[in-house]
Amino acid sequence: MSSTAIVVGAGNAGAELALQLREQGWSGDIVLYGEESRLPYHRPPLSKTFMAGALAADQLAIRPQAAYDRAQVRLVPGAHVQAIDPAAHRITLADGAVAEYAVLALTTGARPRRLALPGLDPQRPGNNLHVLRTLDDAQAIRARCQPGSRLVVVGAGYIGLELAASATALGARVTVLEALPRVLARVTGIEFAAFIEQTHRAAGVDLRLGIRLERAECAADGSVCALVCADGSRIECDLVVAGIGVEPNVELARDAGLAIDNGIVVDELARTSATDVVAAGDCTNHPSALYGRNIRLESVPNALEQARTAAATLAGKARPYRQVPWFWSDQFDLKTKSVGLLTGHDHTVLRGDPSTRSFAVFYLQGERILAVDTVNNSPDFLAAKRIVAEDIRIPAAVLGDPTQALKDHLPAPRAAGG
Ligand SMILES: Cc1cc2nc3c(=O)[nH]c(=O)nc-3n(C[C@H](O)[C@H](O)[C@H](O)COP(=O)(O)OP(=O)(O)OC[C@H]3O[C@@H](n4cnc5c(N)ncnc54)[C@H](O)[C@@H]3O)c2cc1C
Structure with missing residues (x-):
């Protein structure tokens, strides 16, 4: 029987998963297939520093080739995986080659929706x-x-x-x-x-x-x-x-009969509905204990953390995925960071003066802080991450008063595992 771990999709989640799997003690082969023709790279700069000309293409790689070599991860770029067969523990590549696996990880990400409008001919797309x-x-x-x-x-x-x-x-x-x-x-x-x-x-x-x-x-x-x-x-x-917007790449999983619901359905250990198959990143729909429902996220922190969970699962360790969603963006002079999801807030508290270009907005349901947007304001973001993740209640008078440091109102961090 094969002792090979196969990872399909060489983006943020796939690269992290493959490297973490080795780190977690997987002793068999690890093969990472990616249909793009380059080393896994960071996408966030594509619309930011790379687009603005401040970063070159060769600075985008998540890790150098040497990191994959050191971890003995065989990276196969330019390889589109055509089909998976969970019953036979086999995948088929676009060129017809077949590979067997002991365990399989799907990290196929998402693809952008295309504009459909009268006047646009999908058969004859222009180049602009x-x-x-x-x-x-x-x-x-x-x-x-x-x-x-x-x-x-x-x-x-x-x-x-x-x-x-x-x-x-x-x-x-x-x-x-x-x-x-x-x-x-x-x-x-x-x-x-x-x-x-x-x-x-x-x-x-x-x-x-x-x-x-x-x-x-x-x-x-x-x-x-x-x-x-x-x-x-x-x-x-x-x-x-x-x-x-984007759509999750679920076709491989769907055609193999895996459960799909706005993404590949996984549990908190990143397991899909098929034996020995995990999934991570933009392509998954996972349970969120924080929000009491399944969610699909499109963010690097989610891709990385869920990949770590999936790698641990494949390596026989249980590391449930319970991260609070967060996201960052850079626009002009603004560095924004947001935590939590906006689901059913009934009021907001503004912290600071937007005209100073450094402030935060808290979204609350009763006393519970569901989500926070921060602008050029890292200290409040760090506090907000804990506030949302741990459901810490802070009086509105404190939230709305930027002279009171939020960190002074947080309980001591919980002991690890507590
Ligand atoms: C322009 C831009 C800016 C962004 N900015 C931010 C940001 O500021 N902050 C943030 O948190 N997130 C940001 N994101 C989102 C973030 O990049 C994604 O959430 C993250 O890349 C998801 O990683 P992933 O590995 O799940 O998927 P992907 O990065 O999509 O990787 C999946 C890979 O799998 C490959 N693949 C798919 N199917 C197959 C197949 N059958 N065979 C082989 N390979 C396959 C795909 O080609 C792709 O390379 C941004 C995204 C974009 C595009």
Whole structure:
């Protein structure tokens, strides 16, 4: 019987899982298959420092090749896994090769939704309509973001806004079109969104909210010349980037009969419904003890922590995944960090003055703090992580008073394992 561990998908979760598995004592072979043609790399800079020109492509690798060599992890780039067969403990690659495994990890991530509009011909895509997920996507966008070039970003989520900020810094003329009445509507509250909107507008971004796109006008070669909105406005463009969310890559798992529900369903040990198969990262839907329901997250901290849990499970150790969700973003001079999920808050407490460009917003349900957004404010973020994770109650008068350090109101950290 095989003693090989196979990891499918060489992103943040896959790289961490493979290396951690060795660290956790797996003595058999470890093979990491990734369909992209490079070393696993960091995606967050693609819309931030890489897009703004402050970081080069060769600085994006998560680990150098030597780290995989040292851990005796065989990294196979450019290898698309076509099918998995959990009953036979076998995978099939796109070139027809078959490999057997003792244990399998699925870390297939997510892919961006594509813009579908009358006027766009999926059979004849132009070369100026992009999504932003891979280094190839980022390089193609950056090459077209010249001073004066007209960029339209569809979708005011984090990726769209970060791209808008970086492209503005490069001198592009940026329009952001959002269907909802505010930015970041899925993930944050009104005060924080309003502050981000003001920041973009002050920097010259043409931010249009509540916009319904009606059609695209394309040139003979399929490239987009303009987007036309339901209100009659027409925005001419040199480049369009759709930042309208992602879908988890679940096809391998689904075709093999694994349980799927907005992601590959896993338990708190990252086990899927198939024997000897774990999953981690953007592709999974996992139980959250904190929120009492299953959630699917799209963030590096989630990918890393869940990968560590999955590696421990495969190595025969139980390390339940119970991390509080958190996320960061960089836009212009703002470093924002958010913790928790906005689910059913009934009021907010503002801490600090947004005009100082350093503040926090607390989202509460009764006295329980469900989530916190912080701007240029690491001390409050660190405190907020514990507050949300441990359901620590702090009076609103303290939350709203930035002269009172939050850390002074936290109980002593719980002993490990307690
Ligand atoms: C532009 C951008 C900015 C971001 N900024 C932030 C940020 O500031 N903070 C944050 O926390 N998160 C951010 N994210 C999200 C973060 O990058 C993801 O949550 C994280 O990369 C998820 O890691 P993953 O390993 O689960 O998936 P991925 O990174 O998507 O990796 C999955 C890999 O599996 C490969 N794969 C899929 N199917 C197969 C197959 N059948 N065979 C072989 N290989 C396969 C894919 O090609 C991919 O390389 C950002 C993402 C983007 C795109």
